Amino acid sequence: MPNGYIATEIANYCDAPSSLLAKLLVRISHAPDYPADRIRGLTVKTETQPALVPGQVYHPWVGRHFSVSNPRILFLGHSHYGDDPLNPDPNLTNSLVCGHLKDRRDKFLTLIARLGTGLPAHEIDQHKFFERIAFMNLLQGTLEAPRMKASAADLERGAAVLVILLRHLKPTHIVIFGEQVWDALNNAGHFTIGLKGEPYFSGSIETIPTFYSNHPSSYGFSPDKWASQFNAFLRDRGVNEKSLEQWIGATRFVTPESKPPD
Numbered sequence: 001m002p003n004g005y006i007a008t009e010i011a012n013y014c015d016a017p018s019s020l021l022a023k024l025l026v027r028i029s030h031a032p033d034y035p036a037d038r039i040r041g042l043t044v045k046t047e048t049q050p051a052l053v054p055g056q057v058y059h060p061w062v063g064r065h066f067s068v069s070n071p072r073i074l075f076l077g078h079s080h081y082g083d084d085p086l087n088p089d090p091n092l093t094n095s096l097v098c099g100h101l102k103d104r105r106d107k108f109l110t111l112i113a114r115l116g117t118g119l120p121a122h123e124i125d126q127h128k129f130f131e132r133i134a135f136m137n138l139l140q141g142t143l144e145a146p147r148m149k150a151s152a153a154d155l156e157r158g159a160a161v162l163v164i165l166l167r168h169l170k171p172t173h174i175v176i177f178g179e180q181v182w183d184a185l186n187n188a189g190h191f192t193i194g195l196k197g198e199p200y201f202s203g204s205i206e207t208i209p210t211f212y213s214n215h216p217s218s219y220g221f222s223p224d225k226w227a228s229q230f231n232a233f234l235r236d237r238g239v240n241e242k243s244l245e246q247w248i249g250a251t252r253f254v255t256p257e258s259k260p261p262d
Helices: 018-028 092-101 107-117 126-131 151-170 177-185 222-234 241-249
Strands: 074-075 134-137 173-177 192-194 202-205 210-214
Touching: 074 107, 074 151, 074 192, 092 126, 092 134, 107 126, 107 134, 107 222, 126 134, 151 177, 151 192, 151 202, 173 177, 173 222, 177 192, 202 222, 210 222
Parallel strands: 074 134, 074 173, 173 210
Antiparallel strands: 192 202, 202 210
């Protein structure tokens, strides 16, 4: 594991007692983009997590196969909302992904998987996808409601935390979601803008190739459009055809009909 950062074992993070989980799923069943106060309570084994670095509030989600994936992709969102600012849950990001993997699909996370693979949602094995990626939000804090703007100062503090975590996580590629995240990293001096415009926007953070995408919750977001651009970006940034096909193939549902004969 890179620099001792302990990867998230999905079995460890999604192991709430069945009675608790049943109550939780009832609470979130009518909230496709459920806020933090609706997913508190998932049991997370914090002993597997490293200590928070200065300024860090939330642990990132790190799939158990992330360190050996090729490519190793970190998806970088904007923020959580609805958490208690005075008593934040450091495992909130992991709990969010767990809720998604417990068959209560989160639209935002589903769209991340579609962008990352280029596959339609019904062909993606969400467990396999999230086992292979890392995910975190830039803002190390919480907002009151979705689509609120965070202060530039708070986002820049998040950028400083991100740079530290990158040295531990060692992703090969990064996906930035939304202009606020792009601008915050650029304004903080951590982001080098490379190609700007067609066929895609890109740059680098700490020399790591970085792709820009509109935020999946933005109006008119097209996962197919952004997946096509991301695919081209990966090819241009060192991922060969075979590795890309293997990575995408590893996230597909495997049915008895699709298995090769023995």
